[in-house]
Amino acid sequence: MQTAQRNSLKLLQWMMAASLALPLALFAFASAMSWISTSEAADQEIQRTLDVAHEHALKVFETIDRSLAEVTEVIRGMSDADIVAREKGLHARLRVVAEALPQVKSVWVFDANGRALVNSLVSPAPDVDFSDRDYFRIPAERDIGTYIGEVLTPRPPYLGARFFSVGRRRNNEDGSFGGVIQASVLPEYFENFYAKIGREPGSFLALIRTDGAVLAHFPVIDHAVRFEPSGPLGRQIVANPLAGARTLQSPADGIERRMRYQRLAEYPIYVSAGLETAAIRSRWVSTVAQHLIFGIPATALLFGLLALAYRRTQRLEEEASRRIEAEEALRHGQRLEALGQLTGGVAHDFNNLLTVIRASVDMLRRQDLPEPRRQRYIDAISNTVNRAAKLTNQLLAFARRQTLKPEVFDASQNVRTLSEMIATLIGSRIEIAAQVPDESCLVNADAGQFETAIINMAVNARDAMDGVGRLTITVRPVNDLPSATTGPPNPHGHVAVSVIDTGVGIPPELFGRIFEPFYTTKEVGHGTGLGLSQVFGFAKQSGGEVTVTSDVGKGTTFTLYLPRVVGEHSPQSLLAEDAPSVDRANASVLIVEDNAEVGKFAADTLTQLGCTCVLVENATHALEELAVDPSRFDLVFTDVVMPGMSGIELAEEIRRQGLDLPIVLASGYSQVLSQQGSGGFELLQKPYSAEQLARLLHKAARSRRLRRDQAPAG
Structure with missing residues (x-):
């Protein structure tokens, strides 16, 4: 007892340690989840800001492009001399264009030597050589469409803010280089706009050329900045040229930021937006601090209560130990x-x-x-x-492992007989109608389980109608199963038995659970939840299907599909106890049985009846025997549950190989059959007798003779 007391006290000590360690672990987990959530929220915020900046930049550059196109049309067909002659009028026209665009500082027209023919700033244009500027050199070398230059400082005698150029090549009528049409764009226009949308602490926006040169930057910087192509952002752009995200340290100010970028349509420009990682961490710390405000007092209270319990347990441990033992x-x-x-x-x-x-x-x-x-x-x-x-x-x-006893019976006749019993079972306030065809609808299934399934569906319908309504049971032959089902195909189609009620219906979200064992929506004591699961298991085990359709407030239809049998058939199973006895026959049987004693019994019995038997212990050896010469066997008799390949899988493999051999399954319990169905093969239930094996021999011999009689002579 003293050992138990020490163990209990030690447990409380561990609990006291856990009262500190567990909150710390939970806090660490919550912190990690909060960091993920904060990072995702920051990424979404960055993306929203990037979308706004991208849309703005696209409109700005498209407007500049249209303005340059307008200037191109104005001077189209004019020689340099014509432009100089009309310089005053063109100067006024360019000034109107520049003043209409707040992002544009000036508009210029240069000749092939880099001299200004006309601009929007002064008239006449001073005689200054601009041929060394990038916005002139690059278009002079080749026609690249719209060219966007680096940020430049105005050349004397011009003064004012820094600018970058947007220009295009001006060709003569013969296609030769005639000069450049250029607009000087103000970076501060973009920076002012970025200041309006980047109000969150740590916000960052930039306009970057594809070679890494920064055209506009927020927060504003007073020196030229370039993201080197060999740097982290350059490598990211090479890998993802249209859009992407990266955490990196900015070369402009050395601050680490989470950045996203996006290509600006066909322009050689990227728009970038981001947040300082310090700002993201600050948001995360703020969120985590809120957890600490409530977590620390709660942890302290829990630790104090455990400490109190520890002291009290020292006095009551012996009594508690005796109670636990009792x-x-x-x-x-x-x-x-x-x-x-x-x-x-x-x-x-x-x-x-x-x-x-x-x-x-x-x-x-x-x-x-x-x-x-x-x-x-x-x-x-x-x-x-x-x-x-x-x-x-x-x-x-x-244990829900029962085996079925299939026999051929008329589903229409059974439903007619059941209708009278069901009418008594469900009460006089429910009108019952049986709609069955005059023709026979033969099925091969367990008649007792069939009746139980119909009764289970009828009782379920009665409860759905609360004892008042109309119950209709229909029987009809159908060619195919519903498209949504996966039941095995049957060459003769199926017989569909539908139970239709006028009850409350089933919500669509419950369709996936209504056939689960022990699942019920009824009150305690009013249902076990096994009725519909019996219907489902019986349908699957019989090689059929069960479906449900429902309209909430109007009623439900359960339809049971069973494989149809056509032609002349005995009303009893070929394996029934009272089937006629058989004579000796010379047949060859391949027995597949992993239990040596059961296999020897089957082989001895069939040998006494004049058969030749080959006994193997598993499906692999059976397939090896069939691979040698399948024609030497008249019947394959296999157990269902075996190590490795099951009997059903063996039968399906024999059918897949195209071997025309009768196959009989034997099973003592039907877990495999409940899940997969018998697949249309004959089933012999264990324990079976010598008489039943003899009847199987008779059937195999008859099948063998029929095949030989139908085989072409020669």
Whole structure:
């Protein structure tokens, strides 16, 4: 007890440490998430600012382009002498153009030698050589369309603010170089606009040429700046030439910023926007500080409460330990009692069955046993095995692993018979109508499970109508399953059984859950949630499908699709207990069974009936046997649940290879079948008898003879 007390006190000590460590961990996690959120919000804010700056710059340059085009049209066809002769009028025209554009400082027309023919500033234009300026040299070398130059300082006698040029080549009528038309653009126009939209602390905006030269910058700087092509931004632009984002240190002021950039249409210009990383961190710190305001007092309070609990636990630990031990003993006893009741009931029933079998076997060993008594003991063993199989099926049903007993029956006739019982079950206030065709609608399924499925859908409809309404059950043959389903194809189509109610309907968001086991929207005590899951499992296991359509407030339609059977068929399964006995036949059977004793029993039984058997332990060996000579076998008899490839997968592989062999599946429980269905193959339920194996032999021999009779002679 002293050890337990020390452990409890040590636990509280750990809890006190955790009361500090856990909030710290949560704070670290919250801080990380807050940083991600703050960074994403900053990126979105940068992108919004970039969109505004990009739209503004695009309009500005398009306006300048239109103005230069207008000047080009004005002087089109004029020689340099004509321009000089009309210099006063053209000066006035250029001045009007410049004054109409607040971003433009002046407009110029140069001759082929770099001399100004006319400008918007003064008239006449001074005789100054501008041929060394980049806005003249580059267009003089080749026609590159609109050229945007670097930021320059006015050349005397001109004064004023710095500018960068937007110009284009002026060609003579013969296509030779005739000069340049140029507009001087004010960087401060962009910087003033950027100051208006970049009001957040740490905002950054820039207009950058593709070679890295900065044309306009906010915050404003008084010296030329260039982002080197070999630098981080240059490499980013090479990798993503249209748009991108990067965190880098600006060469203008050395401040680290989160930047985004975007190419300005066809112009050799990038518009960039950003925020200082220090400003982003400041926002994050502000958010985290709000968590600390509430987190620190809460953590201190929790630590204080744990410290108080630690002191009190020192006095009460012994009593608490005794209480915990007593409660644990009680819970353990309850679990053992529940498990004992279940295992005791199963053991009691099986021991009774084994007692009968053991006593009968002991009596059969006596040499002087009369024949009537010998036969009676044999019958007792057989009946006891059947009772054991039924008990196993009950346990499998409880675990949702029950196997089906398919037989050919008329769904129309079954629905007619069920209608009377359903009318009593759902009450007189619900009108029931059965709409079935006169023709037979034969299906091969478990008739008992079919009736249970119809009743489950009817009861579900009754609850949806709250006991008042109309219930319609229809039966009809259909060629194809609904397009949204994935049921196996059937050459004869399917039989569709629909249960239609006028109830409250099912909301679309619940469609994905209505077939889940134990899911129900009913009140406690009014439904287990197993009814529709039984319908779903039965449909899938029978090779069919179930669908639902609903209109909230108007009703619901459940439709059960089962594979249709055509032609003359016996109303019972070929594997029924009371099927006629068979004679000996010479057939070759490939047995696939991983249980050696079960496989040997099947092989011995079929050998006694005159068969030739090949027993293999898994699907891989079976495929190897078939690869040698598939024609030497008349039947493949395979277990469903085996290590590696299952029996169903083996059957599907045999069909895929195009081998025309009858295939019979054997299964003691149907988890695989519940999930995948039988795929249209015959199913023999374990435990099976020698008589059932004999009937399978008869069917295989008949199929073999039919194939031989239909084969062409020669």
